[in-house]
Amino acid sequence: MENFETLCVHPISGKEEGSRGSVTGLIYPATAYDYINGEELQYPGFYSTYNQKRLAQIIANMEKGEWGVVFSSGMAAISTAVLSFTQQNDHIIFSKDLYGGAWSFAEKELPKRNISSSYADNTLESFAALIRRNTRVIYIETPSNPLLKIVPLKAIAELARKNGIVTIVDNTFASPINQLPLNEGIDISIHSGTKYLGGHNDLPYGALVSNLAAHREPILTTAKMYGGSLSPDQCYLAERSLKTLALRVERQNQNALTLAKWLKAHKAVKKVYYPGLPDHPGHNIARQQMKDFGGMLSFELDIPANKLPVFLKNLRIVHPALSLGGVESLICSPAVTSHRYLTPEERKSVGVTDSLFRFSTGIEHIDDLVGDLDDAITAAY
Ligand code: PLP
Numbered sequence: 001m002e003n004f005e006t007l008c009v010h011p012i013s014g015k016e017e018g019s020r021g022s023v024t025g026l027i028y029p030a031t032a033y034d035y036i037n038g039e040e041l042q043y044p045g046f047y048s049t050y051n052q053k054r055l056a057q058i059i060a061n062m063e064k065g066e067w068g069v070v071f072s073s074g075m076a077a078i079s080t081a082v083l084s085f086t087q088q089n090d091h092i093i094f095s096k097d098l099y100g101g102a103w104s105f106a107e108k109e110l111p112k113r114n115i116s117s118s119y120a121d122n123t124l125e126s127f128a129a130l131i132r133r134n135t136r137v138i139y140i141e142t143p144s145n146p147l148l149k150i151v152p153l154k155a156i157a158e159l160a161r162k163n164g165i166v167t168i169v170d171n172t173f174a175s176p177i178n179q180l181p182l183n184e185g186i187d188i189s190i191h192s193g194t195k196y197l198g199g200h201n202d203l204p205y206g207a208l209v210s211n212l213a214a215h216r217e218p219i220l221t222t223a224k225m226y227g228g229s230l231s232p233d234q235c236y237l238a239e240r241s242l243k244t245l246a247l248r249v250e251r252q253n254q255n256a257l258t259l260a261k262w263l264k265a266h267k268a269v270k271k272v273y274y275p276g277l278p279d280h281p282g283h284n285i286a287r288q289q290m291k292d293f294g295g296m297l298s299f300e301l302d303i304p305a306n307k308l309p310v311f312l313k314n315l316r317i318v319h320p321a322l323s324l325g326g327v328e329s330l331i332c333s334p335a336v337t338s339h340r341y342l343t344p345e346e347r348k349s350v351g352v353t354d355s356l357f358r359f360s361t362g363i364e365h366i367d368d369l370v371g372d373l374d375d376a377i378t379a380a381y
Helices: 004-009 050-062 074-084 100-113 124-130 153-162 213-226 232-242 245-264 283-289 305-313 344-349 366-380
Strands: 067-071 091-095 116-120 135-141 166-170 188-192 206-210 269-273 296-301 330-332 356-360
Touching (some): 067 074, 245 269
Parallel strands (some): 091 135, 166 188
Antiparallel strands (some): 067 206, 188 206, 269 296
């Protein structure tokens, strides 16, 4: 099926056996299953129940992968994937702009296992220069959080393959509607389903997808040991949410581009970060590897520091809240949320200023979003 809108609504072809004509998927709440005639042992902690496998296959179909595993959070998918391919004395290269949880995992958890990490800038050369004899994994976020930096996937996938290194991409910010890392040659694509896939700011989950059969067993073995399986009703809710993924993301893409252009022309805005703007440094690579540029953008306000809370307090539609990707537009200040543990100097070095805001565009009418931002900026300017 070529068209994403249709794939989202009909992600699995054919009728379900015993569905009694139901047009939706079914929920099987059992945690205990007969094993005498079964081909595979079914158990939630083995990631092998009907609803878990069905949701995993749906996401795999969307990501153009062969198979997938679903988890109770994005972090469970990330830690499982990384730990499946590393052991004592191994080395990992992460892209420098990283979700805070992944960064903490690299800095605080991996050293306990004697696994070391390096951080690459968003260029092929930077990744190549960091490869060591014991490098096992390259882990990339693109577009990145919060400055929407773009990392070239195809070139890095080739470099990694030549060196026998597993590649993992966190595809949360783009969603499969905008970016398909496996098509670029990446081994494993990961999602915090809590974001665009769930899409309603009410469903925590995670997923990973691959088309390499050899990776399935190591991943399932690690996943079983660390827990993090997803319940049948959450699987169903996730499946239902995916039916509108294409519609939601298409609107979010449009809203984000319009907002980015509007913000860029605003006298109270210093800088806008959006890969869909031609002057964004990653624009040309984004055009090659993304279908559209996504619903996330960041901007810096040219407003005195003491007026920044006034801006946030005057928003009526947009919520100042963590998380992203849902139908409600959300805004957050990375300096006091994701990057609050860095010193002011460290924050400056990664481009996170106090007046930087990350904006997750929802599906509201664009005029209402522009009006809300304009009123709040005017109140603070
Ligand atoms: N990856 C990205 C890019 C994220 O923004 C987040 C959460 O904010 C995660 C992974 C972790 O996902 P979860 O909160 O579902 O564990």
